[in-house]
Amino acid sequence: MTPFEEDLKKALARVEPPDGFTERLAARIGALPARKRRPVYWRWAAAAAAAAVLFSGVSYEHERQARGEAAKEKLLLAMRITSSKLQQAQHQIEEVESH
C-alpha cells in the first residue's frame, strides 16, 4: 500500500453513528406491525387429500370384495345347476336301462 493509500485508509476509517442510533432503530423495529400468522390452509388440504385417498382405498376394497362375492355366488349357482342337470341325465339313463 502506498503512502497515499495509507492516507486514504485513515480518511475512510469507520465512524460511529450518532448517539441514540440504536434506540431510534429499536423504536422503529418495535413499531413494525406484528406479522400475522397466515392460516395454514395447506394442513387442511393435506388432511382432506389423505382422507380422500383413504376413503377411495376403502371403497375400492369393498367393491372388490363385493365383486368377488358375486362371482363366487354365480359359480356356486352354475355348479348347482350343472349338478342337477347331471342328476337328471343320470336318472334318464337309469330309466332307459331299466326298460
Added chain:
Amino acid sequence: METHKAMVYSIGWHFLHDRQAAEEMAQEVFLQLHRNWAIIQSPEHLLFWLRRTATHRAIDAGRKRKSKAEVALEEADEPTMLERVHDTLLSSYLQRMVGTLPEKQRSAILLRYQEDMEVEEIAQVLEMNASTVKTHIARGLEFLRGKVSRRLRKV
C-alpha cells in the same frame, strides 16, 4: 447489530456525506435485516449481506439526492476559499473528494479502503468482475491523487 452499526453507518456517511441521510440509510439496512433474518446463514454471510445491502442502499440514496439537486462533479469538488482555510486536514479533504467520485468508483474505493476488502470480495458485493473493480479503484485513486496534488500546489 452493535458489532456492525459503525460499518453500515460509515458506508452511508462516506458515500453520502450527510449525517441524516447516512443514519436513515443505515436504519433501513437494519430494518431490512430484521425482515430477512431467516435468510442469514452464518456470521460471514451476515457481514457480506450487510456490506452488499449497505453499498447498494447508499448508491440508491445517492441517486435520489442527485436527482433532487443535480451537481456537476467538477463544480462540487473544489472547496470554497473559506472552507479551504478551515480544511487543513488531508483526511477531511479526501473524504469530501471520495464523496464526489462516480458511484461505482466510490463504492469500490470505500470497500477497499474503509472495509479493507480484497478485490475479489468487492467484485462479489458489487456484482461485477474483478478486473472492472481494479479499473474503478485505479481510476478513483488517480482522480483523488490529482485533486490532492493540485490542492497542495495551491496552498
